[in-house]
Amino acid sequence: MNKLFQYFILFTAFLVITSCSTDHRLTTSISSPGGTIHVATGLNEVGEFYYMVSKAGKTIVDTSMISFDFLEKDSFKSGLEIVTTEATSFNETWQMPWGEQLDVINNYDQLKISLQEKSGEQRLVNIIFRVYDDGLGFRYEFPEQEGWIEAQITEEHTQFNLTEDYTTFWIPGDWDIYEHLYSTTKLSEIDATALRDHPSLAQTYIPHNAVNTPVTMVANDGTHISIHEAALVDYSGMTLQVDPENLDFNSVLVGSENTAYKVIRQLPFHTPWRTITITDHAPGLIESNLIVNLNEPNKLGDVSWFEPMKYTGVWWEMHLGKSTWDYGMTQSMDSWKDTGKAHGKHGATTENVKKFIDFSAAHNIGGVLVEGWNTGWERWIGFEDREGVFDFVTTYPDYDLEEVVRYGKEKGVDIIMHHETSAATETYTKQQDTAFALMQSLGIHSVKTGYVGKILPTGEYHHGQYMVNHYNNTVEKAAQYQVAINAHEPIKATGLRRTYPNTISREGLRGQEFNAWSSDGGNPPEHLSIVAFTRMLGGPVDFTPGIFNIKFDEYKKDNQVNTTLAQQLALYVVIYSPIQMAADLVEHYEANPEPLQFINDVGVDWKQTQVLEGVVGDYVTIAREERETGNWFIGGITDEHARVSTLTFDFLEDGVTYTARVYKDAPDAHWDDNPTAITIDEQTIVKGDVLEIQLAPGGGFAISLMK
Ligand code: NOJ
Ligand code: CA
Secondary structure, three states: OOHHHHHHHHHHHHHHHHHHHHOOOEEEEEEOOOOOEEEEEEEOOOOOEEEEEEEOOEEEEEEEEEEEEEOOOOOEOOOEEEEEEEEEEEEEEEEOOOOOOOEEEEEEEEEEEEEEEOOOOOOEEEEEEEEEOOEEEEEEEEOOEOOEOEEEEEEEEEEEEEOOOOEEEEOEOOOOOOOOOOEEEEHHHOOHHHHOOOOOOOOOOOOOOEEOOOEEEEOOOOOEEEEEEEOOOOOOOEEEEEEOOOOEEEEEEOOOOOOOOOEEEEOOEEOOEEEEEEEOOHHHHHHOOHHHHOOOOOOOOOOOOOOOEEEEEEOHHHHHOOOEOOOOEOOOHHHOOEOOOOOOOEOOOHHHHHHHHHHHHHOOOOEEEEOOOEOOHHHOOOOOOOOOOOOOOOEOOOOOHHHHHHHHHHHOOEEEEEEEOOOEHHHHHHHHHHHHHHHHHHOOOEEEEEOOOOOEOOOOOOOOHHHHHHHHHHHHHHHHOOOEEEEOOOOOOOOOOOOOOOEEEEOOOOOOHHHHHOOOOOOOOOHHHHHOOOHHHOOOOOOOOOOOOOOOOOOOOOOOOOOOHHHHHHHHHHOOOOEEEOOOOHHHHHOOHHHHHHHHHOOOOEEEEEEEEEEOOOEEEEEEEEOOOOOEEEEEEEOOOOEEEEEEOOOOOOOOOEEEEEEEEOOOOEOOOEOOOEEEEEEEEOOOOEEEEEEOOOOEEEEEEEO
16 A cells, blocks of 8 residues: 555545534445445434435435433433444354244344434443345444443334335234234324224233334335334333324333333343334245344254144133133133032043044144143133232143153153243242243143233233343243243244244234134134234244134134135145144044145245245235255135235246145135135146136135155
8 A cells, every 4th residue: 555545544534533523414324235225324413313214215214313211311312423433244144943944144234333422421322233135123232331330211212204104004002912903004094092992802001102013014116114123132112103294103112100211221231123124025024034133143052852843732622612721610700719629621631632642643743732731720810819820830630741741752742831821920930940840851842821911010011121021031941941932922023033942933913712702703814914924024923723613603603713724724834933733623623634634744844935925914825845855835825805826836946746735715615605615636746837726715725745
């Protein structure tokens, strides 16, 4: 380098540094590795920080402000300057121990901006942007600094200043439950407060006109946007308050009635990532790995003690009212009293569980979930004094846990444990070592947890910092005993399965159970074609598909599943989870051996996933290649409208002839009038073949392609 050039570089660096501290217009920006997504940041005239996002020159997020309010300090908001910036690049390929795919590319450009107050306490906060070709994440870092030991955050103000009145797919910003139906409205027409009184939810609290994430939006030009968060650790869940006039979302953290702040942290710490996925079409949203990539690598190492599997369970029969969770109490709500003896309807009996084990063993299903096995169900819902009721080790007298575990092992079927905490978190925390040790001693490697009802301690909400920590601590504790967690009534999925791969699945949506008992008609035919592009973007979903007896009139005349049987099969491929329930009763499967073959064959662990087509809220078709076998499985679903799907098999392996079994709606099928009419035929398929499939209203199709 010659001297003159060296001086030139030094001079330019000087200019950049001085412009950083005096230029209050645009100061710093960064693009994604492929150049598609661009983030620009800066400070306005009063030293407030803003960011903007564009894709291929089109503004997606216009000037959006960021600030924090604290309980005992002034807001971190204005009078700021940018002290340093640092741009770096990152590119790696990592492997999922189980998942929708084996190899994941994690390629981003990063910009770290250090902000400081020019006067007063001169506090420091860093903002880090990671920009991918399909979106971005940004988070706030509170570095160690003199005079600031603890942050008591009363609110985080992250603005998403959107530029169009998007068609928006949303659930309300409920602090206690995600089990709402999705609404489809213009952004400006969102009214979450209208959904406050829900007839079928044991807990709900919607304080603002806000939505929960992932919230997905579609622009007139076909751009798709989904806002969510990644790596939600030791912080409160984020809801997004709607400003209908300005087409803005503004973060509102979930709070607690017990503290004046919403988040308390010792410095140094950082927040979860705020994420914006931006794609040209709906399938791109599902194919994006932004959320998992923004999480830290696997901290548990080898988790091969958990194997993805299909499972059956003593479950749907309780939701239908065929049997009960409890053993010996009267079931009528106005006379909840101990009758002192069994009423004869208890579901979790040794004998019944063995029936499920036999059935599972015969149909390539690896697990049986048993609910209602432990004492305490008499005081499950609606009681204030729920602490101390469940202990997770004491069985009802008609259930022999050791015996069913032994019997299952003999047949190659694992028992799946169930811990319904009834949201009594202090009891559960105290019991965990004992409960997980019992599981480990029996060789049981997964548990479904449940948090029905209002959280105890009173005043906490399911999605606040207290519960975020409870859920995460439970996952870490379980890992010590080689136990994997499938949480119901959980915190939202934010990609932590990358860091803790024993986080196998969760509910966190209106699941199949609503079809059994909700008084609002169950899940409408469009439900899952929205779920695939919203809730599922967060991570695996324990939806519990596979109901064959669609109308179940012998149990519930006024309830039914609002899809065809063929769609129930499609869900094994469309709705991703490493554990997939075959949820119906054994007798309902045995009456339908032909469609059952698909459940027998379908994989649960994938080498790759291709989203072949999709329109949010209308339809989606997904193809997944099974690890180990190289077999492919395809699932397609539609909403209440019939459609024709044209499949081009260009993703198959060259030179291989696949035996394809096609399970599709019969020509006269209909989710309500004729839901079980299914046509099953077999043919051979090679790469490049084209197949046209007719889907009924509320219908679907499933294909197995075996080498
Ligand atoms: C609600 C869960 O979602 C459901 O699957 C479970 O059966 C009940 N709670 C009982 O724990
Ligand atoms: Ca539930």
